[in-house]
Amino acid sequence: MLTRVSITRIVRLTTDDWERLRALRLRSLLDAPDAFGATYAEAAARERDGWLQQLRDLPTFVAVSDQNVDVGIVRYAPDGMLISMWVAPEARHQGIGEALIDAIIAYARTQGLARLLLDVADHNVAAIALYSKKGFVPTGETGSMPAPREHVREHRRFLDLRG
16 A cells, blocks of 8 residues: 655755765665766765755755655756655655656756756656656657766757747
8 A cells, every 4th residue: 555645745855964875875776777977876875064064066956754854865066957756655646746847947046047957767657747748848869878878868858948
């Protein structure tokens, strides 16, 4: 039986939260290694200063459950990219991914952006469906993940923020 996970809030992490970021990234990389450019080994080897720098450079939003557990993450790259999207398996299909995307859309709008981009693996059907539901459309650009997952094909999607 599926246990329902409710989120109570979406929070933006600060540098004080570097251990939360580390825990979420490591969990996401174990759960879905072919969904991200980084590898688990790279992330596990990153030291405290590296996590702090990521939090300074990449606005990071986390979904927190009603039981005060982090159940999802999304980050924003300064070039207008939605990156690092992940929802814990026990929290999927309950609107958490949509809430995280909404947080990034709201943040991007505060930055005055006209568009938001993301890259998604072609085989990640659930993510593609979520992004489509939120209005992201393919740009026609394709590529592959960096080594060691260069066999994973991905494509770029675009969301017009002016509408």
